[in-house]
Amino acid sequence: MNYKIRTWPDKILKQKMKEVDFFDERLKEYIDVMFEKMYELEGIGLAANQIGIPYQIIVIDTNTKKYEEQGEEGVKLVLIxxxxxxxxxxxxxxxxxxxxxxxxITIPRAKRVKVIAKNEKGEDIEIDTDDFLAIVLQHEIDHINGIPFINHLSPVKRRLVLEKYMKQKKQLAKA
Ligand SMILES: [Zn+2]
Structure with a gap:
């Protein structure tokens, strides 16, 4: 399987992902490949559909340069x-x-969130945070529900951002 990063307007980014009901080797493989890809691309979080895996899995590691700027201690998480x-x-x-x-882009987010999920072993976990992690959680959970971050912009702003994005994408394709 090809775990290449999916970029907008790939349709998998617009779809709600399936629930995971297998807590086995296959899930472990998905999680490993997700962390690998996230580190390679220097992201702080990755949702499964961003690399073509059609399940509700997110990985987060905020122990990165970007996160250090926020002045908080980082965490590494797998949420199913x-x-x-x-x-x-x-x-x-x-x-x-x-x-x-x-x-x-700059968009409104909730300051604090409480999230329930399973870990990779299928055990229940709960996270209640108003750290920068709260923002990362909202961004990644949106992804597995098929909601890209541009959806939080007004329609006018969204159109402008997408025009700029598509223009850049074309130029990159030519280069
Ligand atoms: Zn994203």
Whole structure:
């Protein structure tokens, strides 16, 4: 299987991913390849559909340069079938996305989230945070629900950002 990074407008980025009901070697392989790809691309988080795996899996490792700038201690996480069950407050968040190379946008996010999920062994986990991690969780959980970060922009801004993005993409393809 080819685990190449999927970039917009790849249709897998617009689809809700399937729930994982197998906590076995296959899942472990998916998780390993996701971390590998995320580190290779210097991301802080990756959702399974971003490399063509059609399941609700996200990996996060905020022990990176980008995260150090936030002045908080990083964490490494695997979340299977994650759901946001509580949201509170609002913050402006400036984000990039491995599936939209070259694009940074500022969008509203909840300040605090509570997330329930399973770990790779199938055990229940719960995360309640108002750190920078809360933003990463919202971005990645959106991905597995088929919601790209540009969906949080107003329609006018979204059109402008997408025009810029498609133009850059064409130029890259030519280069
Ligand atoms: Zn993303």
């Amino acid at each position: 079938n994650p759901k946001i069950v509580e949201k509170e407050g609002e913050v402006e968040s400036t984000e990039g996305c491995l599936s939209f190379p070259g694009i940074n």
